[in-house]
Structure formats: structure tokens, C-alpha cells
Amino acid sequence: MPAYTPPLRDMQFVLHEVLHAVDALKACPAHADADVDTLNAVLEEGGKFAAEVAFPLNLSGDQEGCTLDKTTHEVRAPSGFKAAYEQYVAGGWPALSCDPEYGGQGLPFVVNQCFYEMLNSANQAWAMYPGLSHGAYECLHAHGTPEQKKTYLAKLVSGEWTGTMCLTEPHCGTDLGMLRTKAEPLPDGTYQISGQKIFISAGEHDLTANILHLVLARLPGAPAGSKGISLFLVPKYHVQPDGSLGARNPIYCAGLEHKMGIHGNSTAQLVLDGAIGTLVGQPNKGLQAMFVMMNAARLGVGNQSLGLTEVAYQNALAYAKDRIQMRSLSGVKAKDKPADPIIVHPDVRKMLLTAKAYAEGGRALMSYCALLLDQEINHPDEKVRKDSAELLALLTPIAKAFVSDNGWQATVMCQQVYGGHGYIKEWGMEQYVRDARINMIYEGTNTVQSLDLLGRKVLGNNGASLKKFGKLVAALVEQEGTNEKMAEFINPLAYLGEQMTKFTTEIGFKGMQNPDEVGAAAVDYLRVAGHLVFAYFFARMASVALRQIATGSTDPFYTAKLQTARFYFAKLLPETAMLMRTARAGSAALMDTEAALA
Amino acid sequence: MPAYTPPLRDMQFVLHEVLHAVDALKACPAHADADVDTLNAVLEEGGKFAAEVAFPLNLSGDQEGCTLDKTTHEVRAPSGFKAAYEQYVAGGWPALSCDPEYGGQGLPFVVNQCFYEMLNSANQAWAMYPGLSHGAYECLHAHGTPEQKKTYLAKLVSGEWTGTMCLTEPHCGTDLGMLRTKAEPLPDGTYQISGQKIFISAGEHDLTANILHLVLARLPGAPAGSKGISLFLVPKYHVQPDGSLGARNPIYCAGLEHKMGIHGNSTAQLVLDGAIGTLVGQPNKGLQAMFVMMNAARLGVGNQSLGLTEVAYQNALAYAKDRIQMRSLSGVKAKDKPADPIIVHPDVRKMLLTAKAYAEGGRALMSYCALLLDQEINHPDEKVRKDSAELLALLTPIAKAFVSDNGWQATVMCQQVYGGHGYIKEWGMEQYVRDARINMIYEGTNTVQSLDLLGRKVLGNNGASLKKFGKLVAALVEQEGTNEKMAEFINPLAYLGEQMTKFTTEIGFKGMQNPDEVGAAAVDYLRVAGHLVFAYFFARMASVALRQIATGSTDPFYTAKLQTARFYFAKLLPETAMLMRTARAGSAALMDTEAALA
Structure with a gap:
């Protein structure tokens, strides 16, 4: 049976030390009274709900499934789901980031984001019931008539x-x-x-x-x-x-x-x-109205895979420390045992660190997206609202597809750490893989996301949105460029940023000649863009960690963060070398294949 | 419901046009009377059994599963499995490549290999019952006492x-x-x-x-x-x-x-x-005796994933031609329909071609391995037997891990082609993914395979076995080096061959200082080696196809083969650029992570 501990420390790090979320929120009148302690307290309580109420129903819910009464057309969710939902409603959780005018608590979206990460770790299938409701709430809130809002909105907010x-x-x-x-x-x-x-x-x-x-x-x-x-x-x-x-x-x-x-x-x-x-x-104009819900849902899907990545990682890590099998190649490590714990093996560590890096990078990206949404909706300055909206639109397909592809790889690797036991239902790891699989498909397949990114969000406005993100990268490079300790992170980030510009221009030109070049490059392009975004966040996180260490902190959290960032740059970022090469190989190898695909 | 057509044409191409299997077999006294027509006829009949008897039980077998009577300790296989097995026995299939002394038909292993590919495409779970038996037969045949052979061997051969x-x-x-x-x-x-x-x-x-x-x-x-x-x-x-x-x-x-x-x-x-x-x-000495069975089983696992790759590909291809959704980016293709078939989209083609290339590369490799086994066991010349054994030992971990990793990627991509329908059990695609998952785990995880390859088979004899394979590559490069039409295949193959030598030496040196460098590089190394092997076979296959086209053949099979080879070199082989980079990043990023993995 798996276990789950809400990653509160890392959430606090991302929110307060990296993104300075409270400062950003305080600039919005709706969140003028935001403070660190309240946000932390809400997440702590939310974590308890996720770990203690939703999580224990995950494996049983998977095994039992839903049942349809074909006579009444009524569906029964798995045992315990209804009671858990009632507890969720009683706790006021559906109202967390909803409009106070309809009974909401008016907390920032970024809090809801972190709360939902934990719900997704605990029980993706269960979290989808309130998750879809929240999307419906957002759609009706944005597009409903006063009459519709009056009749329905408070019921969604309360969770009734x-x-x-x-x-x-x-x-x-x-x-x-x-x-x-x-x-x-x-x-x-x-x-x-x-x-x-x-x-x-x-x-x-x-x-x-x-x-x-x-x-x-x-x-x-x-x-x-x-x-x-x-x-x-x-x-x-x-x-x-x-x-x-x-x-x-x-x-x-x-x-x-x-x-x-x-x-x-x-x-x-x-x-x-x-x-x-x-x-x-x-x-x-139904599609436009629905897009409010679909954009929320796309971020929500990224968040689902973030949650699965985190919980799969936690369990694989615990298993790798516990399971003894073979000796370390570099000499016996656990002399008192008949074999070493498998965490001594480099490839086991690689699988674990991949999951950890994808969880932590994903958490930074998803939290940043939610904060952009808070600013898009609530910031008093129109330019900030517009810029936030534009950046969020650019990042949404990345958050959906990159994080869900990563989550797939991560849950599969965490399952692999368990060896044969990973294939057995009772251990819970194979469920994470099966659950994670849908995230690459629904709310627009990851191929559709890549076309949205490259075709619409990047080439569609001549790279203007991408340049906005590029400015963030450039500012970080500028700020940290003379910090020798940051060189290992800043140099590859700066290099990838430059390559990305060239790469985009190249595809843009080729796409003008032949639109299939865009379709042929899009999936690779999205992953390169995802790595650029992760490299940016890992560099920011590393910079915070280095500063803490330099000023005397002995909290191992910062050393851990640095090690994870180093791993990310050494072992995951190099994927971009392959992706740019395959993208540049062009569309002919795909399209001139009538005989092969006959 | 999926469909399955035995890929007889491609098997014949690999066996007769690429590997010239009959010539190789005729050199072995046990197969002196081997001929093309007999091999083809056996495979045609075998394909019928697979498609008509085993395949229809695949989805139902997955849904029903096995049941244990806890009182009698007896297990019932899914409905139809026993009857299918009886048909299998009645057809004499268990005896196919077994020793005539015990009632076997004495056909080459390579025939059994191709037959089992089809069984695996049809129904991996079912094929494991006779598959394990065959492994047990091989182990007893090699290590059993005369008494044991007398009592048991004929029963395994007959399938009783x-x-x-x-x-x-x-x-x-x-x-x-x-x-x-x-x-x-x-x-x-x-x-x-x-x-x-x-x-x-x-x-x-x-x-x-x-x-x-x-x-x-x-x-x-x-x-x-x-x-x-x-x-x-x-x-x-x-x-x-x-x-x-x-x-x-x-x-x-x-x-x-x-x-x-x-x-x-x-x-x-x-x-x-x-x-x-x-x-x-x-x-x-039990482990040594069991290794006969384990080596056979490892090849068998690669073959399972080859089978799943092929059947997943066939179905995804059919779906991509049938399902209409959106228009081609380069203009309407199906004017008579409200949308174009999704096969017009470059990324859908990429997913299909990946599966196709991995199936065809896998088929060439697995057939080659089986032919090496025939030569190892039956060739009259000791040097040929020894060389065949050595090459087979080198290729076995590649056949197991590279082909099963590829099969995983391929089945996941084929499922992705189906969009949401890929997630639904009735379409059958998700079963291929779930079945393929075990192949990366059992008979030695793919990490274990990579350590076997790099640690034992390559560095363990100072690269001698690898050099043997390198000679095959060099001979092909030599032979085709002046053929301009082959340049697109030969140049990257030659380049990768050179890189592989350097790469191996580098890791060998680093590993002498620090054995964890071997463990850190092994998984990446195995995939690079796998690509070298696939590049070699795709170059050989392309060379045959080019020759056929040059001599006037209008069979679209050869054009298809060329297109698939081109796709492989353009879109899949570049993975080696990433793999060598991440391997070279070394072990520190994995091992200096005590805080991160605390």
C-alpha cells in the first residue's frame, strides 16, 4: 500500500522563496490581505484532507470502480467517495478560490492550485469530481447570465x-x-x-x-x-x-x-x-465560452500529472531505501545486511531523481501559472493583466503536455524501481501509471497542445509571447551572469534560450513554405520549450538555494534543491539536443511515406 | 476490437532477402534440407493459428483473467485457453524446433522465433504457457539426466x-x-x-x-x-x-x-x-543450468514486445486511415468528407512510423539472434559455433531491453493515435500497453540487462565481442561505402560505429576509476548499442530494397522499406546524441545526491 505526505515544505519554498507570491498577490486589491501564514495554514489543512480523507480511497476506488444501474440510469461512485465528498463540502473546500459574492472564500488561485496538486496525489479519480465542478464554476462565472449565476453559482461554490x-x-x-x-x-x-x-x-x-x-x-x-x-x-x-x-x-x-x-x-x-x-x-460563441473551462482544465491536467509524479516519487524513494538486492558496484554499503538497499545503484537513483526533478520543476511551473491567473483576473494594472494573460496562454499547453508527458515517464520509472512488485496492483504503482496515461490524451491530446503552442501561441503572433518569456530568461541571465556559482545553471539556460530563438525562426520560415513543417516539428518543439521553462525555474530555485547556503543556512533542503537542479541540467536537459535534431530533420521523412503507410 | 494479419511478407524479406537464412541453415547438417518454401509454408500455417485461434481470445482473456480455487489450489485459465492449447498440441506446434529424438520436428529456431512473434502479437498471455514450456524443454534438453529426458522431455515436446x-x-x-x-x-x-x-x-x-x-x-x-x-x-x-x-x-x-x-x-x-x-x-550449479532457460526467455521477452509492437501498429494504422478529424495543415485532403483522416497529420505519421520502424528493426534483430542460435547449436564448424554464441550473448540483452523499451514506446504511441478511444478497453490498445509493460521488468529488468551488456558482455572481455559486431558494421560500410544511394544510411551508421568505439573506451576508463560510472552509463549505453544494431539492419534492408528497385522491381514493399529506413535514420537514430551526452555527464549527478534522496 502506498503512502503520501503533502510536500508542504517545497510548496512553501516555491510560493514564498522563489515566486514571492504574497508580494504579487498583495498588489491585487482582492488579495490585499494575503499573508504567508494564512496561505501555509490553508495548505496544511488541505494537505490533511488530501492525505487522510482522499488518499485512503485511491486504491479501493480503482479496484471497485463505478457502477451504473441501467434501469434508473443512476451511477454509484466507489465506496467512500460520497462520504469523502461530504467531508470536502463540510470543510468548505469547494469555495476556496471562488468569488465571495457567491459564497466563495476568495483565496488566490495559486492556493487552489497547490491544494489540487495534493488532491491529485491522493486520488486523481476522486479529485476529478470537484475539479470538473470548479471548471464549470469558472465558465459560468465568466459567461453566465445574472439569472444563471443566481440560480446555480452558489450551489457550485458550496459544493452542493x-x-x-x-x-x-x-x-x-x-x-x-x-x-x-x-x-x-x-x-x-x-x-x-x-x-x-x-x-x-x-x-x-x-x-x-x-x-x-x-x-x-x-x-x-x-x-x-x-x-x-x-x-x-x-x-x-x-x-x-x-x-x-x-x-x-x-x-x-x-x-x-x-x-x-x-x-x-x-x-x-x-x-x-x-x-x-x-x-x-x-x-x-459556445466554444469561446467553453474555452474558459478548457484552459482551466488544461492547467488542471498538468496538475494531475504533477500530483501523480510526486506521490509515485515518494513511494519509489521509500521502496528503494527499504528493498535490499545485490551489492553496490563501488563496494558493500550495508555491511550488516545480506545485500545493499537498491538506492545505491546509479540507475535506480536516476529514475528517482528524474521523478523528483519533474515534480519540482512541475510544481514551480504550475504555481507560476496559477499566480499569472491571479494577476490576469485581479491585478489593478491593465498591462499586468494583459501580460499575465499572454504569458499564461503561452505556458498553458506546456503545463498540460510537458508536465503530463513528464508525469508519464516519471510514474513509469517509479514503477520500474519496484521491479516485479511494480506490476502488482496491491503495491499501487501500476495504478499511477494507468491514471497518468489519460493526462496525455484528454483536454486536447498532447499533439493538439503542441500545435496550439507552436502554431497559435508562438508563430501566430510572430513570437511576441515567446519573447516575453525570453525577457524573463534574459533578466535572470543578466542578474546571475557574473555569479560564478550559478554558471553551471545559467550558461546552459542562456545557451538554450539563444538556440530556442533560432530554432523558432527556422521553423517559422520552413512553415511558411510548407505548413506540414510546423506539424512535424510541434511535439519536439513543445518539449524543447518545456525544458527551457524548467531550466529557467531550476536556475531560479538554485539561485535561492545558493543564497541561503551562502548566508549560513544549514537546512539540508537547500542542498537537496541544488543537487536536484544539477541532476536536471546534467541528465534531463540534454534531451533538447535530440529534439532539435529530430525537429530539424523536417517533414519529408514523415510525409513522403505513402508506400510505408499504405 | 483489434485485428491482426501475420506479417508474412516482411518475415520472408528478413529471412530470405536480408539474412539468407536458408543458406546459413543448410551449412548445418541438422538443417541440410532447409528450403524457402517449407519455411514459408510453416510460417503461413503458424500465422493462421495465431490469427484465428489465439488472437480471438486476447481481449476476453484479459477481461476474464485466471481464477484460483482456494480449496483445491487449482487454477482455471480464461475461457477458451484450454481449447486453443489443445488445438495447438493437435497441430504439433510445441514440437516445431524440438529435437527429433524426443518427437520434435527439428525445424530451425529461427522458424520458431517467427512463429512466436505471431503468437505474441495474437495473445501474449496465452503464448506464455507454451513459451515457458519451450524454455523448460531447452533447459532439460541441455542439462537433464538421461532418466529425466526419458521421462519428461517427450511430454514437453508433444505439449502434453x-x-x-x-x-x-x-x-x-x-x-x-x-x-x-x-x-x-x-x-x-x-x-x-x-x-x-x-x-x-x-x-x-x-x-x-x-x-x-x-x-x-x-x-x-x-x-x-x-x-x-x-x-x-x-x-x-x-x-x-x-x-x-x-x-x-x-x-x-x-x-x-x-x-x-x-x-x-x-x-x-x-x-x-x-x-x-x-x-x-x-x-x-543450478544458476548456470537455469541460464539456458533464462537466455531463451530473454530473447522470448524481446520477441513478446516485437509481437505487441506489430499488432499495435497494424491497428493504429487502420484507425488513422479511418478516423476523420480536422483538416491537414497543408490543405484539404479528403474533399468528400467533413474532415481528413488523421493520418494526414505529421505527428500521427510519426507515431505510426516509430512503431513500424521498431517492429521491422526488431524483427530483423530477433530473427538474426535466432539464426545465431541455430548456428551456435548446429553448425559443424567450432569457430562458427563459438562466434555465433559470442555474438548472441552480446545481442541478447539488447534484444531483451532495447526491443522491450521500444515496444513500450510504440504501444503507447499507437494507443495515442486513438485519442480518447485508446484509453477504452474495448478498443484493445490499452491492453497492449499494459501487457508490454511487464516486458521491461521480468527476466531481468532492463537495468539489469544494461549492466549485463556493458559490464559483462562489453567491458568484461575488453570489447572483444563488440569488435565482432563492429566488424560486421565495417564490412557493410566497406561494401556499400561507394554506393551513393546508400550514403544516407551508411554515413550515419559509420559515424555511430566510430563514436561507439570511443564511447566504450571512455566509459571503460572511467569505470576503472569508479565502478559507479559503469552503472550510471549502462542504460544509455544499451540504447546506443541498440540503435547501432538497428542502424546496421536498416542499412542492410535499405541496400536490398535499393537493389531490387534498381533491377526493376515495382513491388511497393521495397519503396516502403526504404521510406521506413529513412524515417528511422532521420527521426529515431538522433536519440543517440542525447544518450551519449547524458551518459558522459557521468555518475556524480546521480551519486552526490544524499540530501536530495534523503
């Missing part, structure tokens, strides 16, 4: 009801322009919606009395493609004027998917058989 | 009984020196064996009336460590002098593991409660 996002249909996922679900306007201003949705996470369950579905559908005569999609709010139960639940709306769970992982979350096939809904946002 | 290998115990897998199972000699020359074994594949089942367990145990007073291990044959049922089954031997299945994959194979915990066995080979 949950929400979903209903996009995918059997014939379209990536290409939502093809969706067929229809919405017919009714005389009373509502819409009658019919169609079929699949892959709806938390799409039906017994955790709450009502579920609010956000459904993409087409109005009559809507333009073809993605410009003819509208967004509707479709509650499972209608809500009466006094707020009580009315009639059942005909949006039914027709089946649950049998999945590789996240068994504890109900992935529902939903049939809308003339279900009644109300329009959210403008007609035919 | 199956075999297992019982090595692992709860506290030791890699480090068998620690094993505790005890064997007490009895006055009649047999041994009474007590202990506990885990992870025993095909360890208990209802496919056959008897099971022959090959069990590692310690004799009284045996030296500590791996030098005190003996090998015993322990039948599930005793065999009476007339060959009929006698009393039940107390070797019981105490539990079945709940695994990530290969659910159709029974992974048994076995308790030996004074079970009676006979010694195989010399006392305290």
Missing part, C-alpha cells in the same frame, strides 16, 4: 451540486466543429437539446443531488463547423423558483466507459433526449 | 505437459543469491523441497494434466550466495514407471497475483511443502 463539461461525441473529440447535438429554441427562451455525448468525466454519480452539465450543441441554421456551436447549461434536475429540485431533465447516463485507469471517476456516455437547457454566453 | 521456471522469492528476484528454498536429499536420490516462490508465470493452470516445475533451491551446507544454488525438477504430479500420473506432489498455488496486464496468464505464488524433486545438472 457538481458540474461537467460535455464536448465530445462519438465521431468527434479534437474536431468539435463536427459535433451534431442539436438545440431547438422553445418559446419560453429555453432550448430543447438532443444528442449523444461521450467521455463525460464525473458525468453521472451519487455524490450530489444535482449535476449541472455544460453542453455544446448547435442551434438551428447555425454555421457549419466550429463557428456554429453554442453552449448550454443543462441541469440533471430542473431547479424550481424556490431553489428546490424539480423534475428530472432527460439527460441520461447510457453507459460507463471501461477504462485503463481513473476507474473511480465515472466516465459517462450521456444521451440528451430533449433535455431542457439555457444558453450560456452568445449563440454560436 | 507444460513447464515453468521457479526462481523468484518474495525477498529476492534480481539477487537470486539470497534465495532460501531448501532441498533435503532423501535416501532414494530424490530431494524434498520446501519454500515459497512468487511471480511464477504459467505456474498453475488447467491446460494440461501435469506441470513440470524447474525450481531453484539450496542443498544443505551449500555455499552462501549464488554459488550455492541447485536446480530441481519438481512435477506437479509424480510420474509412475509406466508413464501414467501418480500422486500429487505438494507444490501448491497459494495465490494468483493481481497484475497490471497479461491477465490471461496465471502468475502464481507457489508453496513447496516438502515437494519431491530430482536434481538437474550439478549440485550448486
Whole structure:
């Protein structure tokens, strides 16, 4: 059975010592009273909930899964999920970073980010129920009518009801322009919606009395493609004027998917058989409205893999210290034992350090993204809001795809540390791998993320957003360039920054001749960009650690951070050498293959 | 539901056009009558069995799994497995490459290799039942007493009984020196064996009336460590002098593991409660005797991943042609459809081509290894036998680890091609990923393989074996060096060959100062070696294809082969640039991390 300890020390390091989150938040009127102790206290309590309530249900939830009653169309989540959710609601957790106007606690998004990292470590499948709700909250908060907000928002904030996002249909996922679900306007201003949705996470369950579905559908005569999609709010139960639940709306769970992982979350096939809904946002602008939720969800997916990376690492580390097998190549280490603990073996250490570096780099990136979101929404200076939004838009596909790809590699390596036991369910490691696998697929596959990054976010504005990030890198290089102790981090960072500019320009030129060059380079490009971002954060973290050590700190945390940063630069960053080479190899080796792929 | 077509054309290409297997075989008296048509006919029939009998049970076997009756200790394999096995036996397949003296058909190992590739594509979990038996056959054939051979060998050849290998115990897998199972000699020359074994594949089942367990145990007073291990044959049922089954031997299945994959194979915990066995080979030389089986098993594991790579590729290719989603970046391709098939997208092609290249490179390597085994065992010239053995020993860890790592990447990519559907069990792709995962772990983890390669097979004889392979590379470079059309393949191969020599010398020197440098470099080293081997085979295959095209062949197979080779050199081989860099980064970044891994 795995164990989990919330990584509070590292969160505090990232928030307070690296990002100086409280300073940034205090500049926002909504968070003028932010302080270190409150943030830490919330995370400590949140960590307790994650470790003590959500975590013990992870393995059992995977084994039991969800069950659908085909007569009533009701779904039962695994044993204990409902009780845990009730505790979650009783603790006020759904309201953490919600708008006080609707009952929220108004805490910064960055706190919610760290809290959710811990929930994801504890139980990704369970965390998806409140996670999807929070996305629905954000979408309705941004695009709902006053009437919709009045009726529904407080219920999402309190957690009394949950929400979903209903996009995918059997014939379209990536290409939502093809969706067929229809919405017919009714005389009373509502819409009658019919169609079929699949892959709806938390799409039906017994955790709450009502579920609010956000459904993409087409109005009559809507333009073809993605410009003819509208967004509707479709509650499972209608809500009466006094707020009580009315009639059942005909949006039914027709089946649950049998999945590789996240068994504890109900992935529902939903049939809308003339279900009644109300329009959210403008007609035919549904995709834009939904994008609020999708961007949140993409960051959320990165965060899921961050959580899995952390918990897999913690367990693999403990196992590697405990399991004895063979002797160290450089001589016996545990003389009192018949063999050495496997952590003496260089490759075991490499697997562990890979997971650790990906967790710590991911935590810095995800926290930074959440802080950008706080600034985008709440900063009084329009330029700061705009810059934050732009940087966040650039980093979102990286946070989603780079962190989830890393999480995949990391959970697989942590499983490998266990040898044969890693393949056995009771040890819990194979579940992390199965759960992590979905994160590379949903909310836009990682290939889609790479096209979003390279095509839209980078080349789409001639590299302007990338230059903004480049300025951060340049400032750090400038600031630390004369610090000899930082040379081992700053030099490769500066070098990669320069290469990245050239690399981007090259692809841009080639892409103008042949757009397939962009598609051929995009996945490699995203990973190079991800490494640039991680190298930047590891250099910043190393600089903080070095300063602490220089001023006399003997806290081993700082030495550990330096060692992890060194490992990252020595053993993980060199992947960029391969990626730039394969990207530069161009599209012909992929496209001139009609015979090979016949 | 997935589909499977045996890749007979590519097998024939590798066997006859690249490796000229029949010529090599004819030089061996045992295969003097080898001919192309017979080999092809056997593989065609074998392919039918795989596709028509074993394949339809793959998904259902995964879903149903094995069941243990805790009262009788009997295990039931999934529905249909027993009937399929009976068909397998009726068809004479177990005897394919076995010794005619014991009822075998005496066909070359390379035929069995290709046949098993197809079985693995069709149903890895099922194929493990006969696969383990074949390993047991080889071990007994090499080390059994005349009495043991007389009693048991024909039963393994006919398939009437199956075999297992019982090595692992709860506290030791890699480090068998620690094993505790005890064997007490009895006055009649047999041994009474007590202990506990885990992870025993095909360890208990209802496919056959008897099971022959090959069990590692310690004799009284045996030296500590791996030098005190003996090998015993322990039948599930005793065999009476007339060959009929006698009393039940107390070797019981105490539990079945709940695994990530290969659910159709029974992974048994076995308790030996004074079970009676006979010694195989010399006392305290059990590991050496078992290594016959382990080497066969290691090649078998590479072959399992080759099979999974092929079947995953076939299905992903079909899906990518069928599934329409979005338009090509370079303009509409399927004007008659609302979207283009996803195979138009460069990254989808990259995923498909990666799987294809890894399948075809793997097939060439695995077939070559099997042919070396044929020569090692059956060639009349001692030098050829010795050289073949040495080359095979060098290539075995590569075949196991490189091919299984590649198979992991390939099955994951093929799953990714399916988007969300790849995560759903009914599509079958996630099973390939789960099944492929074990191949990186069992029969010696891939880290263990890398230490075997670098520490024992390369540095252990000062690079002599590696030089033997280097000579093959040099000969090809020499032969094709002036052929301009081959330059795109030969130049990078020659370059990598040179780098490999330097790289090996460097690590050798560093390793003399600090053995952890070997451990730190080994995994990267094995992948570089694997790429050198694949580059060699792709260059050979390209050369055959170019010659065919030059002499007027219009068979698109050759164009396809060239395109795949080009893809391999452009997009996969560059991984070596990263691997050499990370290996050269040395051990300090891994070992000077006491604080980080505290």
C-alpha cells in the first residue's frame, strides 16, 4: 500500500522563496490581505484532507470502480467517495478560490492550485469530481447570465451540486466543429437539446443531488463547423423558483466507459433526449465560452500529472531505501545486511531523481501559472493583466503536455524501481501509471497542445509571447551572469534560450513554405520549450538555494534543491539536443511515406 | 476490437532477402534440407493459428483473467485457453524446433522465433504457457539426466505437459543469491523441497494434466550466495514407471497475483511443502543450468514486445486511415468528407512510423539472434559455433531491453493515435500497453540487462565481442561505402560505429576509476548499442530494397522499406546524441545526491 505526505515544505519554498507570491498577490486589491501564514495554514489543512480523507480511497476506488444501474440510469461512485465528498463540502473546500459574492472564500488561485496538486496525489479519480465542478464554476462565472449565476453559482461554490463539461461525441473529440447535438429554441427562451455525448468525466454519480452539465450543441441554421456551436447549461434536475429540485431533465447516463485507469471517476456516455437547457454566453460563441473551462482544465491536467509524479516519487524513494538486492558496484554499503538497499545503484537513483526533478520543476511551473491567473483576473494594472494573460496562454499547453508527458515517464520509472512488485496492483504503482496515461490524451491530446503552442501561441503572433518569456530568461541571465556559482545553471539556460530563438525562426520560415513543417516539428518543439521553462525555474530555485547556503543556512533542503537542479541540467536537459535534431530533420521523412503507410 | 494479419511478407524479406537464412541453415547438417518454401509454408500455417485461434481470445482473456480455487489450489485459465492449447498440441506446434529424438520436428529456431512473434502479437498471455514450456524443454534438453529426458522431455515436446521456471522469492528476484528454498536429499536420490516462490508465470493452470516445475533451491551446507544454488525438477504430479500420473506432489498455488496486464496468464505464488524433486545438472550449479532457460526467455521477452509492437501498429494504422478529424495543415485532403483522416497529420505519421520502424528493426534483430542460435547449436564448424554464441550473448540483452523499451514506446504511441478511444478497453490498445509493460521488468529488468551488456558482455572481455559486431558494421560500410544511394544510411551508421568505439573506451576508463560510472552509463549505453544494431539492419534492408528497385522491381514493399529506413535514420537514430551526452555527464549527478534522496 502506498503512502503520501503533502510536500508542504517545497510548496512553501516555491510560493514564498522563489515566486514571492504574497508580494504579487498583495498588489491585487482582492488579495490585499494575503499573508504567508494564512496561505501555509490553508495548505496544511488541505494537505490533511488530501492525505487522510482522499488518499485512503485511491486504491479501493480503482479496484471497485463505478457502477451504473441501467434501469434508473443512476451511477454509484466507489465506496467512500460520497462520504469523502461530504467531508470536502463540510470543510468548505469547494469555495476556496471562488468569488465571495457567491459564497466563495476568495483565496488566490495559486492556493487552489497547490491544494489540487495534493488532491491529485491522493486520488486523481476522486479529485476529478470537484475539479470538473470548479471548471464549470469558472465558465459560468465568466459567461453566465445574472439569472444563471443566481440560480446555480452558489450551489457550485458550496459544493452542493457538481458540474461537467460535455464536448465530445462519438465521431468527434479534437474536431468539435463536427459535433451534431442539436438545440431547438422553445418559446419560453429555453432550448430543447438532443444528442449523444461521450467521455463525460464525473458525468453521472451519487455524490450530489444535482449535476449541472455544460453542453455544446448547435442551434438551428447555425454555421457549419466550429463557428456554429453554442453552449448550454443543462441541469440533471430542473431547479424550481424556490431553489428546490424539480423534475428530472432527460439527460441520461447510457453507459460507463471501461477504462485503463481513473476507474473511480465515472466516465459517462450521456444521451440528451430533449433535455431542457439555457444558453450560456452568445449563440454560436459556445466554444469561446467553453474555452474558459478548457484552459482551466488544461492547467488542471498538468496538475494531475504533477500530483501523480510526486506521490509515485515518494513511494519509489521509500521502496528503494527499504528493498535490499545485490551489492553496490563501488563496494558493500550495508555491511550488516545480506545485500545493499537498491538506492545505491546509479540507475535506480536516476529514475528517482528524474521523478523528483519533474515534480519540482512541475510544481514551480504550475504555481507560476496559477499566480499569472491571479494577476490576469485581479491585478489593478491593465498591462499586468494583459501580460499575465499572454504569458499564461503561452505556458498553458506546456503545463498540460510537458508536465503530463513528464508525469508519464516519471510514474513509469517509479514503477520500474519496484521491479516485479511494480506490476502488482496491491503495491499501487501500476495504478499511477494507468491514471497518468489519460493526462496525455484528454483536454486536447498532447499533439493538439503542441500545435496550439507552436502554431497559435508562438508563430501566430510572430513570437511576441515567446519573447516575453525570453525577457524573463534574459533578466535572470543578466542578474546571475557574473555569479560564478550559478554558471553551471545559467550558461546552459542562456545557451538554450539563444538556440530556442533560432530554432523558432527556422521553423517559422520552413512553415511558411510548407505548413506540414510546423506539424512535424510541434511535439519536439513543445518539449524543447518545456525544458527551457524548467531550466529557467531550476536556475531560479538554485539561485535561492545558493543564497541561503551562502548566508549560513544549514537546512539540508537547500542542498537537496541544488543537487536536484544539477541532476536536471546534467541528465534531463540534454534531451533538447535530440529534439532539435529530430525537429530539424523536417517533414519529408514523415510525409513522403505513402508506400510505408499504405 | 483489434485485428491482426501475420506479417508474412516482411518475415520472408528478413529471412530470405536480408539474412539468407536458408543458406546459413543448410551449412548445418541438422538443417541440410532447409528450403524457402517449407519455411514459408510453416510460417503461413503458424500465422493462421495465431490469427484465428489465439488472437480471438486476447481481449476476453484479459477481461476474464485466471481464477484460483482456494480449496483445491487449482487454477482455471480464461475461457477458451484450454481449447486453443489443445488445438495447438493437435497441430504439433510445441514440437516445431524440438529435437527429433524426443518427437520434435527439428525445424530451425529461427522458424520458431517467427512463429512466436505471431503468437505474441495474437495473445501474449496465452503464448506464455507454451513459451515457458519451450524454455523448460531447452533447459532439460541441455542439462537433464538421461532418466529425466526419458521421462519428461517427450511430454514437453508433444505439449502434453507444460513447464515453468521457479526462481523468484518474495525477498529476492534480481539477487537470486539470497534465495532460501531448501532441498533435503532423501535416501532414494530424490530431494524434498520446501519454500515459497512468487511471480511464477504459467505456474498453475488447467491446460494440461501435469506441470513440470524447474525450481531453484539450496542443498544443505551449500555455499552462501549464488554459488550455492541447485536446480530441481519438481512435477506437479509424480510420474509412475509406466508413464501414467501418480500422486500429487505438494507444490501448491497459494495465490494468483493481481497484475497490471497479461491477465490471461496465471502468475502464481507457489508453496513447496516438502515437494519431491530430482536434481538437474550439478549440485550448486543450478544458476548456470537455469541460464539456458533464462537466455531463451530473454530473447522470448524481446520477441513478446516485437509481437505487441506489430499488432499495435497494424491497428493504429487502420484507425488513422479511418478516423476523420480536422483538416491537414497543408490543405484539404479528403474533399468528400467533413474532415481528413488523421493520418494526414505529421505527428500521427510519426507515431505510426516509430512503431513500424521498431517492429521491422526488431524483427530483423530477433530473427538474426535466432539464426545465431541455430548456428551456435548446429553448425559443424567450432569457430562458427563459438562466434555465433559470442555474438548472441552480446545481442541478447539488447534484444531483451532495447526491443522491450521500444515496444513500450510504440504501444503507447499507437494507443495515442486513438485519442480518447485508446484509453477504452474495448478498443484493445490499452491492453497492449499494459501487457508490454511487464516486458521491461521480468527476466531481468532492463537495468539489469544494461549492466549485463556493458559490464559483462562489453567491458568484461575488453570489447572483444563488440569488435565482432563492429566488424560486421565495417564490412557493410566497406561494401556499400561507394554506393551513393546508400550514403544516407551508411554515413550515419559509420559515424555511430566510430563514436561507439570511443564511447566504450571512455566509459571503460572511467569505470576503472569508479565502478559507479559503469552503472550510471549502462542504460544509455544499451540504447546506443541498440540503435547501432538497428542502424546496421536498416542499412542492410535499405541496400536490398535499393537493389531490387534498381533491377526493376515495382513491388511497393521495397519503396516502403526504404521510406521506413529513412524515417528511422532521420527521426529515431538522433536519440543517440542525447544518450551519449547524458551518459558522459557521468555518475556524480546521480551519486552526490544524499540530501536530495534523503
